[in-house]
Amino acid sequence: MAQTVIGFFKDPADAHKAVECLNEKGISQQFVDVSKGEYLDGTADSEGRNTNKFTDLFNKLFGHDSDDAKRYSTIVQTNVTLVTVHASSNDLAEAASDILDDCGAIDVDEHGSGNEAISQEDSTFGATGSDHLTLAGSSTAGSGGIKRRSRIVDQYLDENSRLRM
Template identity: 35%
Template sequence: MKQTVIGMFDDVADAQDAVQQLLDDGFPRAHIDVSTQKSNQSNEGFSNFFSSLFGKEKSSSYAAAAKQCDAIVTVHAESDDEAWRAAEILDDAGALDVDEQAMQYERDMPERSVAEAGREETTIPVIEEQLNVGKKEVERGRAKLRSRIVERPVEENLRLREEHVHVERRPVDRPATEADLASFKEGEIDVTERTEVPVVSKESRVVEEVRVGKDVKEREETVKGTVKKTEVDVEENAPETSRR
């Protein structure tokens, strides 16, 4: 939401320094206005300026308070965040509080009596505070997940088979058979020994999944505060207070 931020300065140099700080912070030059006493030779210039911002009811008080200052810096903010940033920059540069200046002017101003149609009138300003409640998002906690690779020793028991060739000679004494005679020739027999050895391989498997999410809930909260207002008590036919 667009907002207007105003800073009053007793010194034109402070106002120019504030403008430079706003530009350094990224505010467009087109969104910054500077008004000085030289550019507003009369109270009418300031009155028209504040009337365009606050209406005619408050313009006279603000204009009278601003007349006591040398320069005014006006920032046209595009959002609440820009308005807060602009206000902080103006405060750091030495800006006076606009509302405080206007209220101080009204407090210091003597009672105004207007003679009209044979009667006197006295104006008492009735001021009432308003409680503005908003909300903003803040961080209340955080969860961080970090994955890492670790190694651990493992072992498995495995039964292995081995073969061994052995040769045995036995003395015999019997007549040769036809089968014995058939094998009565030169030859060669090749016997192979075999053994089992462990074979190791690795397979990656997903054994667990870790999911991260957020549950969003809404709650209602009652914000309490106090506001002040002016109450005027009217006492008719009151006895006159003696004066010395």
């Protein structure tokens, strides 16, 4: 199953290092996107919801108006760099997540976003209760008991939905 791996980095040099490590491990640049977080004024969609390129991305991954989409959209609008890896298999997603973590991806729950962090019990299947999400951050799922800071989502983004810079 195709998946998207998300990692936030406080230091842009760490994000650059992660991309280099991904490339060294055979994950092609064509499957990796890097975006500098920034505050963006949003526009309203047809249902009156705030939207910009980041909220659109996270709404696509987590579902419109989910707590996860809101939290990730808020964090990316701070001084962070977002690295997303578009993986064609679970093994590739796990490898990419390990690399992002090893290179300094931050734990979204610990980073803070002005909102209270969702507890691990509440976030096991995402705040929406949707079971199509695999949470790698703040869990030990699929990581041999090691806590992950990056997040693996069972959702693959098409070319039009990706943040290509």
